[in-house]
Amino acid sequence: MVPKVMIILGSASDKEIAEKSIKILEKLQIPYSLKVASAHRTHDKVKKLVIDATNLGVEVFIGIAGLAAHLPGAIAAYTHRPVIGVPVDGAIGGLDALYACVQMPFPTAVTTVGINRGDNAAILAGEIIASYDDAVKERISDLRLEYQEKVESGEKELIESIEGEFFQKDFLTGENYEKIEFKELPDTPDVIILAGSYSDMEISKNVAILLERMQIEYKLDYISPIRHAKDFESYMSKRNNAKLFIAISGLSALVAGSVVALTEKPVIGVPCSKKLDGQDALLTMANMPPGVPVGTVGIDNGRNAAIVAGEILGISNKTIEENLKWIKYENADL
Known part of the structure; x- marks a missing residue:
């Protein structure tokens, strides 16, 4: 089976960030592949991997790199599929990697997520695939609901832990917040x-x-x-x-x-x-x-x-x- 997503790490030391992506892709049931290739030290490998993967049908690339994070840009140079860049905090808080990923010249685009946010890269990849895959679309909805419930449970746990004398514990609790009702227009463009x-x-x-x-x-x-x-x-x-x-x-x-x-x-x-x-x-x-x-x-x-x-x-x-x-x-x- 040809994977829909290819994750490429600039170094095996970025494994922890890649694991965030893997966890989400597994949850979304999206087939993926993982490789380690450096834009600077193994450039020919990056080139061949990306060209071959594109020709075989890989649909989204996730490039994970820190420091002079040129890997996502190198990937984007050899494919016309979406490339998601994940900057890694290798030094100075990851800002060097963030700028290296995001500030790409036209028309070699890298769509970049936050520093160390391998999870958001995988979610974005899922949203891209969900644009034509209804099963993935449904799983994206379920995942968003999980994040919502996590916020709610965190609030409940925090409130239960506060013991202040003047803390109004029951104020506006148990409210059913109004959900936005979608009234989609049939002529909406892509x-x-x-x-x-x-x-x-x-x-x-x-x-x-x-x-x-x-x-x-x-x-x-x-x-x-x-x-x-x-x-x-x-x-x-x-x-x-x-x-x-x-x-x-x-x-x-x-x-x-x-x-x-x-x-x-x-x-x-x-x-x-x-x-x-x-x-x-x-x-x-x-x-x-x-x-x-x-x-x-x-x-x-x-x-x-x-x-x-x-x-x-x-x-x-x-x-x-x-x-x-x-x-x-x-x-x-x-």
């Missing part, structure tokens, strides 16, 4: 581009231009979960049958976090350089907690977000796949 501000228009246009060239149906909207909180939830409830979301945001990057909280579809985050050169948005997008991954591309790099969308949709759509390959391998200067 991709929703969602920007939190009109100041993000230029980046949004860059995404749209590439999606047009790959013949991917999309919708572009501007709505803020901060300024229009109720409208945002209503909007998401109607658009949740899109196959993936591209969230464009600067500063706290709450757009990406709000989108991923309200969908089980893949979310690609584009951090914008409004303050701190975009590092604030980058760090908050990539370093999402377990269970809710945002696959993050480089700062202001809307074009790579479009490439990732093409890689995801190209798995099950031959036209998109061919258009993506034309852009990636023959016209990278577009």
Whole structure:
């Protein structure tokens, strides 16, 4: 059997991070393979592994590396399938690895999750596969419910442990919180581009231009979960049958976090350089907690977000796949 996911470690010392991915892939019942190959020390092995795996039908790659974490980028250079980068904390808190993974030039995209977040990489891989596999889609829903229940049980345990005299233990307990009712629109396109501000228009246009060239149906909207909180939830409830979301945001990057909280579809985050050169948005997008991954591309790099969308949709759509390959391998200067 050809695995759907290939995990490549830059070093066997990254085993602990890989085990997080393995645990999730086993739970989602997704066939996977694991290899160890260094972008610097065994470059030819990386190249052959990725080319052969792509030709044989592997659909998603997870590259795990620390320090000068060039492995995910090296993988992306030899495939037109989605590559998820997992930066490892080998030094300086893993920031070196994070920047090496996420700040890739167009059109060689790596969609990056948080530092040491092998679990989120596997969940994102599952969401990608779930875009055309209903069985995996159902298991993703079950997994998200597990994470929700873990939060609830943690709250209960914490409350039981507090013995303060003035602690109002029973305040707002046992509440049945209102769930968002999804009223999906039948004409929702495959991709929703969602920007939190009109100041993000230029980046949004860059995404749209590439999606047009790959013949991917999309919708572009501007709505803020901060300024229009109720409208945002209503909007998401109607658009949740899109196959993936591209969230464009600067500063706290709450757009990406709000989108991923309200969908089980893949979310690609584009951090914008409004303050701190975009590092604030980058760090908050990539370093999402377990269970809710945002696959993050480089700062202001809307074009790579479009490439990732093409890689995801190209798995099950031959036209998109061919258009993506034309852009990636023959016209990278577009």
